[in-house]
Amino acid sequence: MNDLCADIGYRSLFKYGEQLCGDHVEIVEQDDNSSVIVLADGLGSGVKANILSSLTAKIISTMMAENMKIEECVSAIAQTLPVCSVRGVAYSTFTIMRIINNEEAEIFQYDNPHVILLRDGANLEIPKTQINIDGKTIYRSRIKLKENDVFILMSDGAIHAGVGITHNFGWERPDIISYMETFYSVGFTAKTLTTILLDECYRLYGGMPGDDTTICTVRIRKREPMSLMIGPPSNSNDCDKMMSLFFSKEGKHIVCGGTTSSIAAKYLGKKLVPVLDYPDPAIPPIATIEGVDLVTEGVITINKVLEYAKDHIGENINYSKWSCGRDGASMIARLLFEEATDINFFVGRAVNPAHQNPDLPISFNIKMRLVDELADCLTKMGKRIKVSYF
């Protein structure tokens, strides 16, 4: 065992004019430290391709996660996929990446562009052996993982970007490698790296992708624990218990809410100093307490963080806002989405009497729901979440 984990982020561009994507990414977690990622690209586009790739990705990921052999997976697909009436074949290319104990990766590739590995900032060609299964040539690799490794899985839409528009022969694999090498050392998350590459493909296609294009980035990183506390405990006698549990956790500490931060300041015997500065007029100012990494207002700030979280797992268009914003919500977003891998939520269930005014857009139920929804979004980002109520 080691303290590494895999940060996985993927997204697709749809072929211009199509409402469905013919590529499909499926991730199955075998256990806490092992997972199987499958990126499949179905023949053609639209509904047919969508069905072929979904079936392929689902079948392979499920079988691989049950530790079945690659040979069995491939023949299962060959026997299952519906045959295209136009072309007379059943066909979907695939890339399988199996992460074992966060120590090793096993990669199987069939007809997709080969997986790119950036290690220590430079491209490293992954050694491959060729195997034949039912007449299909499949490349197999096994490689030890290292911290900061970035694996880029892609469908052929990526290397065809710009054919005949901005490039004569498309954007080839070496071009993608040198483009992505420039972003390696910044420390972007997998999702952001995916977005950067996909945006460039979209630009090369002139905004009209000629093929479904999918990127899945896997970044190997160290685990980073973090704790966030919001709300005072329902029984005020539990304050000390909640505080001592919270502050005994490893990693950074975020405290949200006015009353909550007063309690934290009192527990630590330090002063709570609000900062009268509004980098984002909609978000209340942050504050400082010595010994706490970030102190913010509660519901309004968390509501904004939730909005950013929902966008981040989807379109990721607000990234430019929170990636450099100095307001409380942007700061929490950066800590939770980019830095943390394991997040402990300490949620106090006290009802704030001040918030019972029916004129206010704040209610106890909203507060509880916000945390639940945020925890859901973070789980979808691949974080390990634990929520404790007080």
Next chain:
Amino acid sequence: MKITICIGSSCHVKGSRQVLEKLQALIAENNIGDKIELSGTFCVGQCQKGVCVLIDEEVYSVSPETVEEFFNNSVLPNLK
């Protein structure tokens, strides 16, 4: 004189930022920046009065519309 503005959730919704900005402008206009210490605080527990503004320890209820009135009636006369 110490003026403290509540920036808790409830007061924020009711416009503490506008109150703060108007107060800062009024203080600058009257050239009394050296006599007033402006600061913020999280919830003072009197949200129904929001936006809560404290002069020393006393709580006043101010809204973005009544800042000027507050300034003329409660701040200026009490300046030493």
